[in-house]
Amino acid sequence: MVSERILPEFNTASVRITKEEGLLLYEDMILGRFFEDKCAEMYYRGKMFGFVHLYNGQEAISTGIIRALRRDRDYVCSTYRDHVHALSCGVPAREVMAELFGKETGCSKGRGGSMHLFSAQHRLLGGYAFVAEGIPVATGAAFQSKYRREVMGDESADLVTVCFFGDGASNNGQFFECLNMAALWKLPIIYVVENNKWAIGMAHDRATSQPEIYKKASVFQMPGVEVDGMDVLAVRSVAQEAIARARAGEGPTLIEALTYRFRGHSLADPDELRSHDEKQFWGARDPIKKFAAYLFEHNLAEHEELKEIERRVQAIIDDAVQFAQESPEPDPSELYRYVFAEDE
Numbered sequence: 001m002v003s004e005r006i007l008p009e010f011n012t013a014s015v016r017i018t019k020e021e022g023l024l025l026y027e028d029m030i031l032g033r034f035f036e037d038k039c040a041e042m043y044y045r046g047k048m049f050g051f052v053h054l055y056n057g058q059e060a061i062s063t064g065i066i067r068a069l070r071r072d073r074d075y076v077c078s079t080y081r082d083h084v085h086a087l088s089c090g091v092p093a094r095e096v097m098a099e100l101f102g103k104e105t106g107c108s109k110g111r112g113g114s115m116h117l118f119s120a121q122h123r124l125l126g127g128y129a130f131v132a133e134g135i136p137v138a139t140g141a142a143f144q145s146k147y148r149r150e151v152m153g154d155e156s157a158d159l160v161t162v163c164f165f166g167d168g169a170s171n172n173g174q175f176f177e178c179l180n181m182a183a184l185w186k187l188p189i190i191y192v193v194e195n196n197k198w199a200i201g202m203a204h205d206r207a208t209s210q211p212e213i214y215k216k217a218s219v220f221q222m223p224g225v226e227v228d229g230m231d232v233l234a235v236r237s238v239a240q241e242a243i244a245r246a247r248a249g250e251g252p253t254l255i256e257a258l259t260y261r262f263r264g265h266s267l268a269d270p271d272e273l274r275s276h277d278e279k280q281f282w283g284a285r286d287p288i289k290k291f292a293a294y295l296f297e298h299n300l301a302e303h304e305e306l307k308e309i310e311r312r313v314q315a316i317i318d319d320a321v322q323f324a325q326e327s328p329e330p331d332p333s334e335l336y337r338y339v340f341a342e343d344e
């Protein structure tokens with residue numbers, strides 16, 4: 001028997017969601033899941049190099065948080081587990097897949113690869129290979145929008161930044177330094193810890209003196225909330241509240257989303273350390289199946305409508321692979337291009 005930290009079932013009575021919104025959230029999660037499954041296939045066929053970290057199981061967090069933001073205006077900062085965050089931000093699947101194939105048409109021009117997705121247009125501040133490296137970058141982005149809005153009087157700078165990172169990252173120094181500054185300066189930022197219980201092979205409970213990460217917000221006088229990261233409606237609800245606070249100038253929030261990755265740490269990880277029982281327990285809480293059940297129960301979707309979304313998304317993924325395959329490699333004579341911003 002495994003004893004797992006989970007939260008009581010989220011009460012959906014307060015949720016107001018239209019059919020259109022429901023289908024959009026479903027499609028976003030399916031896009032993430034199907035994209036990652038295709039990545040695994042392509043990686044094992046030798047189409048990608050280096051480390052590739054998949055997001056299966058955690059989709060409700062990317063969808064619930066990012067789809068509550070203003071697309072192409074608010075900022076998102078990711079980690080090396082960044083494909084699905086990029087997709088939720090609106091970076092086309094073609095450009096993400098081409099980046100993983102190291103092609104010139106990728107969102108980072110084939111120079112970044114899986115762990116370094118970037119899109120100025122879609123306000124994706126980047127994937128970062130070093131654990132916790134994105135936290136100061138995101139904090140800086142939040143500082144600049146506040147500065148533009150309050151000091152320079154730019155009303156269009158009412159922007160919110162979301163910073164994603166893992167449970168392992170929450171033990172790094174940047175986490176504490178940045179939460180302190182963000183709270184002190186009331187920055188418009190939301191720190192989202194995706195607590196999937198593991199940092200490669202290190203169990204979260206063995207690595208930290210206080211495993212309930214959301215409680216660490218209190219020492220900075222910052223609101224900290226825990227949420228069921230397998231329930232997209234629960235995540236969306238806490239995100240909406242935190243975004244409204246940040247946009248109103250009331251400062252940052254720390255959200256701890258309880259989740260699980262359904263695959264190994266990276267595609268090079270044989271995933272032998274996590275117990276069978278633990279994997280089974282969390283596998284039964286699949287966020288996509290849970291949300292499909294909600295949609296049926298509330299007459300927001302028919303089986304055939306969801307199947308139609310799945311077919312459409314599969315076609316997008318297949319097209320992305322073809323695009324990536326047919327795209328050119330970067331030209332070696334342009335090795336130094338894009339090193340500086342003015343090369344763009």
Ligand SMILES: Cc1ncc(C[n+]2csc(CCOP(=O)(O)OP(=O)(O)O)c2C)c(N)n1
Pocket residue numbers: 081129130131132165166167168169170196198199200265
């Ligand atoms: C500064 C730094 N230290 C160590 C590593 C090696 N490393 C890569 S991923 C990882 C685990 C991070 O776990 P977590 O923050 O929980 O994120 P998850 O992989 O679970 O999404 C470690 C230690 C690194 N990339 N950067």
Ligand SMILES: [Mg+2]
Pocket residue numbers: 166167168194195196197198199200
């Ligand atoms: Mg983790």
